[in-house]
Amino acid sequence: MKFKGTNLRLEFLLSTSDNDIVEKLTKETVTTFSAPVTVSKVRLDGKRSDELTSLAEDWSKTTAV
Amino acid sequence: MIYEALNIPVNMWNSYEEQMGRIEVSSGLKSRLSSSIVPVLREGDKNSYDKTSLVMCAIDPSGNVGASVEIRLQPCDAKIPFSNPELDRLERAIGNKVGAVKREPEVDMMLGPTAGAAGEEEIRPYLCNLFTTKSYRSKGLGRTLTRLSSFISMDVWGYDELYLHCDYNNENAVKLYGGEGWRDVGRRWKPGWEGLASGIGYFVKKK
DSSP, X not given: OXXXXXXXXXXXXXXXXXXXXHHHHHHHHHHHHOOOEEEEEEOSSHHXXXXXXXXXXXXXXXXXX | OHHHHHHHHHHHHHHHHHHHHHHHHHHHHHHHTSSOSHHHHHHOOSSSGGGOEEEEXXXXXXXXXXXXXXXXXXXXXXXXXXXXXXHHHHHHHHHHHTTOEEEOTTOOTTTOOOTTOOOTTOEEEEEEEEEEOGGGTTSSHHXXXXXXXXXXXXXXXXXXXXXXXXXXXXXXXXXXHHXXXXXXXXXXXXXXXXXXGGGEEEEEEEO
8 A cells, every 4th residue: 555655554444253354355455555554353342442433523524425 | 682592502403413423423333344244245145235344544653544435335226325324224215115216317427427337236335434634635545545445346355346426516526536437327316305415426436
């Protein structure tokens, strides 16, 4: 993933039950985009839940489409 | 004086609407990440497609989100989805009873209609929640995340199409998607209560 001129890394958020496709997703993305990729398995409680709420707040402030 | 008095209920309503919007978006996102996406990808499972999603975030060193995009799985009926899957199913069910899906012969010819889009009930990837924070805008992140979404949908998951909605009043977005090969399908979801949403384009990117 080429985030030119930034210090951003890519993170995938998926259901915890999708562990088996994370590896393929990560591998193919890294291979194709030469990206620094980290994977987050989504939990619906605790810290990750707070982050999702924060992300949703960002989305709710923007135009829908 | 009377205008000042009216401001109080108006502000209260706006605050309520904003809070409810946040709750709906937040609960919807969590609900969409509650089931495995694999059965939908492998078998086209139409019972759980709306409880699955892939969110991709560009994260800065402090852990803040600089940009994000989501790929949902949706029927190709041009309906703008609710964040909450249950509300979305309810509205779709009602809309289907009144024949909400319409052809739009006068689509913007700058992009042109695309023949051969998937049937209305077919499940396909749907790009949404493309978002970039102010400090990371004009760096090509939106284009990169759009391309990444196409790559995952088509090259990793094996679909031949990816869909999105785009407001024609959003000139930058129309320019971005048009330049990336997206075309208006010419299909609209008009159940009768769509309001301003009737002018929003339904676009497809084909492999």
